[in-house]
Amino acid sequence: MERGKNMESIPTDLILEIFTRLPSKSVARFRTLSKHWASTLGSPDFKKLFLARSSARPRLLFAVERYRYNEWLFFSSPQPQNKKSLLLDYHTKFSGDVSQYICSYASGLIYFPFVRVIDEDKPLICNPITGMYDGLVVRKYSNSRGFLGFDPIDKQFKVLDFHSVLTLGGSSGEPKWRDKEGIYYAPYHRCSNAGICINGVLYYLVQTVMEPSFVIVRFDVRSEEFKFIVAACLSDHLEQPSGLSLLNFKGKLGVINCNCAYAGGRRTVELCLWVLEDVQTEDWVRYVYTLPQNEVLGSCKFSVAGVTATGDIVLCMRYTCKPYYVFYFNPVKNTLQSVEIQGFGEELETVENRGVVYAFVDYVEDLSLNDAKQLKSSLSEIKSLCSCCQKEGQHNHIGAEV
Incomplete structure (x- = not known):
């Protein structure tokens, strides 16, 4: 039979599947x-179908900040199912004067309050997975980090x-900033912690104040x-609020802090978790967990993802x-599992070129921003020269250009 002759077209539903x-x-x-x-x-139908399918295969998203080089790099890996090691996928790099800000995350997208892309x-x-981005309107006189919801x-x-x-994503044309009353004039200092949606x-x-x-x-x-919810239970951390992390604890707001103590020459890690059980009554419940001994965790700096x-x-x-490692x-x-994460690249793994890691759990790939601009580096083949032989070698994430 001649190629393509009398062949039925593949049903659209099967293509989308x-x-x-x-x-x-x-x-x-x-x-x-x-x-x-x-x-x-x-199409909206495909986006909805893709999101539902992605929700069944959540990933770990790693945002690596190299403030020395004014850049962020994004990687992801499957979430482990009793695995000892996982290989990273490299996705995207954003460059800019971002060292004084923290990126904000919500529903698969990342928000940068101020970053340089191309010449803007x-x-x-x-x-962060596809490299699609959309520049937003600059709010005048703003020194805020801002949050994405x-x-x-x-x-x-x-x-x-x-x-x-x-x-x-509204239908009223170009998005514009709108002022909301109720918080700006309140006597509060915003902490450096990232928000959570x-x-x-x-x-x-x-x-x-x-x-x-x-x-x-x-x-x-x-x-x-x-x-405004009173969090008097966290008063012991007034001097170091950066040690607190906000997290989603089974659909409820959680605030967690890590404490380390030394006994017999070994470091013990303790997690102190406050969970907001009832928003209306502002009822907080406190949990304290002492982690099982782990040689790597007992000797490194870490954060709660x-x-x-x-x-x-x-x-x-x-x-x-x-x-x-991720733990x-x-x-x-009362179990502690260590998973080795491989694939940051040789340069990022050196002490002088290392980056700060921010990890996001249960990351679901979303196809929002499909009509936005595309980072050239996110779809192109990324190559570099090996430093020792000056020959084209394996992919090097640091060499990617926007």
């Missing part, structure tokens, strides 16, 4: 082939910057209403190195 099983970066590649593919893989200095929201009902992203709100509600930590104490700001992304949907508390090493602590079974 096939593409939902591919990584989002592969989908982004196919969208560039033709208008037909762009329309098919950019502006806030931007990006898909997502409304799962209206499927809208919003940026909160002090008392101003920027809605993304849980089920359409954005939380971040502030300190009162007159009588030092912690207050949690609760911002409903959909209604844009503010609520979050809590998985299965209830594991995830800790990651603070800096890129070789070997690099999964199950508070119910």
Whole structure:
């Protein structure tokens, strides 16, 4: 039979099913082939189907900040299922004067308050896997880090910057900042901790000015209403609020702190977790866990990445190195699993060129920002020269250019 003759076309439903099983970066590649593919893989039905499929295969997202070089690099790996080692996939690099800011994460996207892409200095929201990004309107006189939130009902992203709100993806033309009353003139200092968005509600930590104490700001992304939650239980950490991390604990707000103590020449790691059980009554419940002894965890700097949907508390090493480990602590079974993460690249693994690691658990690949701009480095073949023989060698993430 002649090629292509009398062959029935593949049903659209089957095509979409096939593409939902591919990584989002592969989908982004196919969208560039033709208008037909762009329309098919950019349709609302496919986005919804792809998101549902991705939710069943959550990943670990690693954002590596190299403030010495003013750049962020993004990697991801599967979340382990009783595995001892995992290999990273490299995705995207963003360059800019970002050392004084912390990126904000919500529903698969990353927000930078100020970063340089190509020749522009502006806030931007990006898909760290596909490299799609969209520059945002600059809010005048703003020194805020800003936070990204997502409304799962209206499927809208919003940026909160002090008392101003920027809605993304609306139908009213170019997005503009809108002032909201209720927080800007309050006597609070915003802490350096990143905010967290849980089920359409954005939380971040502030300190009162007159009588030092912690207050949690609760911002409903959909209604844009503010609520202030007293967090007096965290008063012991007033001098070092950066040691606190906000996390999603089974759909509730959690605040966690790590304490280390030495006994018999060995370091013991203790996790102190406060969970907001009831928002209306502001009822907090405190849990304290002493982690099983682990030689690597007992000798390195680490941070808390979050809590998985299965209830594991995830800790990651603070800096890129070789070997690099992520730790999964199950508070119910009192078990600690070490997983070696491979693939940051030779340069990132050296002490002089290492980066600070921020990890995000249960990362779900999303196809939002499909109509935004594309980083050239995210779809191109990235090559470099081997430093010892000056010959073209293996891929080197640091050599990628935007």
